């Protein structure tokens with residue numbers, strides 16, 4: 411984790427109220443992994459004390475740039491839209507634990523609900539670089555909210571669902587899962603809590619429904635990996651990226667906890683934001 415200065419290179423509204431900004435931040439562009447986030451300070455000191463967390467959307471190590479993709483929902487995100495190329499800001503990062511892809515996984519299913527695309531976008535780049543096949547299932551309310559395919563690598567299969575049927579499948583993105591879950595070696599999701607909960611339920615019953623083996627079966631019956639360890643997450647079929655409200659983002663304030671299935675509270679900023687889906691107590695009512 412570093413505190414780095416970043417200079418805005420480009421800012422554009424790619425969808426109504428959604429912005430893609432690229433920053434020159436070479437020290438972040440080289441050390442970051444998919445699933446991690448940055449905590450960004452606004453320059454508006456009239457009450458905006460807390461930094462704002464954003465997923466690292468893409469990185470380009472050769473040019474030293476990183477991008478963030480955000481929706482304007484309040485004063486902090488609105489403030490960022492007024493920045494102009496050349497403006498400096500500071501970013502704390504990379505923060506949190508990244509997605510863990512099993513080396514044996516060839517087919518990755520990425521599932522994004524709305525802005526959740528920003529949480530999994532970087533993973534598509536990493537996976538393609540590593541020679542894997544990637545399908546992204548993307549859900550939005552309507553066609554006007556659909557993430558442009560032109561912003562995705564050509565190698566990705568991109569499948570869209572809209573609630574109102576104005577583009578792609580008419581219905582929830584979770585309804586697309588049955589057509590892909592047998593193909594997928596692992597799945598990675600980011601989006602609304604209700605979507606993540608539905609996916610976690612599907613993942614929990616996947617083995618019985620599809621008759622598939624768990625990743626790691628061939629390694630024998632040794633001691634199971636500890637829940638929350640990198641090894642356990644790497645073998646999980648479904649990993650989810652959580653977006654709780656945050657205060658410090660470095661593990662100190664406990665403002666971001668969710669309840670774990672072990673009965674232990676988990677800090678999204680430190681133990682997450684990526685978790686194996688079976689680490690989270692989904693029915694625990696820990697919501698925002």
Ligand SMILES: Cc1cc2nc3c(=O)[nH]c(=O)nc-3n(C[C@H](O)[C@H](O)[C@H](O)COP(=O)(O)OP(=O)(O)OC[C@H]3O[C@@H](n4cnc5c(N)ncnc54)[C@H](O)[C@@H]3O)c2cc1C
Pocket residue numbers: 447462463464465466478479480481482483484485486487488525528529652653654655656683
């Ligand atoms: C690890 C992590 C990664 C994130 N990545 C992204 C991203 O890539 N793109 C993006 O657009 N947003 C992302 N978010 C959410 C983003 O941080 C908030 O939308 C932002 O901080 C809101 O700031 P604000 O001052 O504009 O809004 P505020 O004035 O603080 O709040 C306005 C509204 O936004 C809601 N809100 C605030 N924080 C969150 C949150 N963390 N999650 C959901 N709703 C929230 C509030 O409930 C309120 O209704 C991420 C959050 C986390 C924890």
Ligand code: FES
Pocket residue numbers: 655656657658659660661662663664665666667677678679680
């Ligand atoms: S935001 Fe402070 S502990 Fe996570």
